[in-house]
Amino acid sequence: MKIRVVAVQFKPRKGDVEHNLDRVAEVLQQVCEENIPADVVVFPETILSGYFLEGGVREAARPREQVLTELVRRYQPFARPEPLDVVLGFYELWHGKYYNSALYLTLEREAERCRIVHTHRKFFLPTYGVFQEKRFVARGRNIEVFRTRFGPATVLICEDVWHSITGAIAALKGAEVFYVIAASPGRGFHGENVGNVMKWQEILCNMAEEHGIWVVNASLVGFEGGKGFVGNSMVVNPFGQVVVSAPLMKEAMVTATIDTEEIAIARANAPLLADLESGLADLLIEMQEIASEQHARDRQ
Amino acid sequence: MNRLEVVKAPERTHDAEELLRINAPLVTEWLVEFLRDEMIRRRGFRRAVVGLSGGVDSSVTAFLCARALGPENVWGIRMPYRTSSAESLEHAQLVIDQLGINSRTIDITPAVDGYLQYEPDADGRRRGNVMARMRMIVLFDLSAALNALPVGTGNKTERLFGYFTWHADDSPPINPLGDLFKTQVWQLARYLGVPEVIVSKPATADLIVGQTDEDDLGISYHLADQILYFLLRGYRVEQIEEMGYPREKILLVKGRLESTHWKRHLPTTAMLSTTSINDYYLRPVDY
Known part of the structure; x- marks a missing residue:
């Protein structure tokens, strides 16, 4: 199976969801009109509002159905004949709580056939230093794998993948393509590249290589109150190699064709996922022990 | 008995000089984008005014503004x-000529003395503050008048020391250098081509x-920046002392830092x- 993916990075206008939906639609229009090879177009974390909103999450959050409806309305005038899948990040209002969420959508020419395929709510909420997510949004509770038109996939958001266990769970559940959306403010300027750009590349390459999966990463750009998001969106193959990456800080889109058949080749060369599967029962007992001990210790 | 070779970790694992080194071309690229984004995209200003003191901070700021805005x-x-x-x-x-930027020279003497005539006994500190506030x-x-944005020039070291006049030097709405220590500003200055006479002269507020x-500070910027680096990361005085820094200098820096939080x-x-x-009610500055 070949999947043509596009990772997009642009600078959203702060808190202006309508304007940012317009821009998402503009990108989709460009993809359709210029025949840019695309089955899945991936946008960064919080692309509909910008990342640092603090209490502004209350004003910018939308129900997911509204995001779908608004995007479909904008997409219809130039909709292409074949379906187009979209991944995007936004602040979500769901069941009376706010979340940092991602949607996987399938857009079709007929508005009524457009649909939400999957919603991921960020599992690990960074709340340290410059990050304050736990103050303003609730934590998602699932790491799910879902079926797309192109096979099993997962969507993860930013700190979700800084914990290797999250990627391991998604891989064990059968995801072959990881859509990883991010908003990463640049810090660390003594190396050959911005510190967190190098860290991101290391994390995504390690994750792809360890599990033999494809990674499509879309990462926010633009300065928000002095904090600059790095961009450098990238696609990583199951051998842990960066196939393509977008420029630092600049608005851009990158394209790549994913060949899921390479997954088997990568896993045959390095069968780490199979090893993990075989050791899973023992690992689970180890984890349960840790959890029980922690629980007992905290009771003392 | 077979003896194995013993490989020891270096004695000094905290090389502050190295830790404070910056990738100047990358920082330049970043700060140019910062200025364009925060000034033009966010605030709708295409012009900048920079108070040029002849020192390294304002020179570097002018160099960055010229790159970002023309x-x-x-x-x-x-x-x-x-x-x-x-x-x-x-x-x-020298900076104006090298960059080919516009310039104005405003003698603040009549304005400053106009007020100080009523306070003839004001000491140097008060007079300096009046000058700094007049400049703002x-x-x-x-x-x-120019439909421009004032761009700040304060560096991280002076901000951490509280070595500025409150609501004067620190008041411009954007500041490209505020997260760079003084010794890092020097590195950036050399990369940008700021005249060497400016980079190598002793830094001065020139208020007295x-x-x-x-x-004024009682410590060199080289030493201060290294001590600040470790204090900000959470190292205790004793740990920093073990690295070889003089205790009285660590305490001096710590004292300055901890008595000026209010100024930030x-x-x-x-x-x-x-x-x-x-x-x-929490909303970010650019919301």
Whole structure:
């Protein structure tokens, strides 16, 4: 199976969801009109509002159905004949709580056939230093794998993948393509590249290589109150190699064709996922022990 | 007995000189984008005014603004007082000439002395504060006249030391250098091509004749930046001392740092409600 993916990075206008939906639609229009090879177009974390909103999450959050409806309305005038899948990040209002969420959508020419395929709510909420997510949004509770038109996939958001266990769970559940959306403010300027750009590349390459999966990463750009998001969106193959990456800080889109058949080749060369599967029962007992001990210790 | 080779970790694992090194081309690229994004995209200003003191901070700021906005959109403002050194004016002119930016020279003496005639006994510190605040009046007024944004020039070391006049030097709405230590600003200056005479001269606020920053502060910037680096990361005094830094210098830096937190904040407001601004009602600056 070949999947043509596009990772997009642009600078959203702060808190202006309508304007940012317009821009998402503009990108989709460009993809359709210029025949840019695309089955899945991936946008960064919080692309509909910008990342640092603090209490502004209350004003910018939308129900997911509204995001779908608004995007479909904008997409219809130039909709292409074949379906187009979209991944995007936004602040979500769901069941009376706010979340940092991602949607996987399938857009079709007929508005009524457009649909939400999957919603991921960020599992690990960074709340340290410059990050304050736990103050303003609730934590998602699932790491799910879902079926797309192109096979099993997962969507993860930013700190979700800084914990290797999250990627391991998604891989064990059968995801072959990881859509990883991010908003990463640049810090660390003594190396050959911005510190967190190098860290991101290391994390995504390690994750792809360890599990033999494809990674499509879309990462926010633009300065928000002095904090600059790095961009450098990238696609990583199951051998842990960066196939393509977008420029630092600049608005851009990158394209790549994913060949899921390479997954088997990568896993045959390095069968780490199979090893993990075989050791899973023992690992689970180890984890349960840790959890029980922690629980007992905290009771003392 | 087979003896194995013993490989020891280096004694000194905290090389502050190395830790403070910056990738100057990358920082330049980043700060140019910062200025364009925060000025043009976010605030709708294409022009900048920079108070040029002839020192390294304001020179670097002018160099960055010229790169980001084009020299034709940058105004370098020289604001001498009658006791300011002639060298300050000359060095500011070097920057103006090298960059080809616009310039104005406003003598703040009549304005400063106009007030101080009522306070003839004001000491050097008060006089310096009046000068710094007068310079901000000029910068903000000229920015209104030119439809430009005043760009701040304060570096991280002086911000951490509280070595500035509150709501004066620190008041411009954007500041590219505020997260760079002084020794890092020097690195950036050399990369950008700021005239060497400016980079290598002793830093001075030039508010009192013959004054230098390092005399005022009681420590060299090289040493201060290294100690600050470790203090900010959470190392205890004893740990920093073990690295080989003199205890009295660590305590001096720590004292300055801890007595000036207030200077890095907005004024303290009495909270009465659950919608108190910046306590409960939280919106970012660019929202």
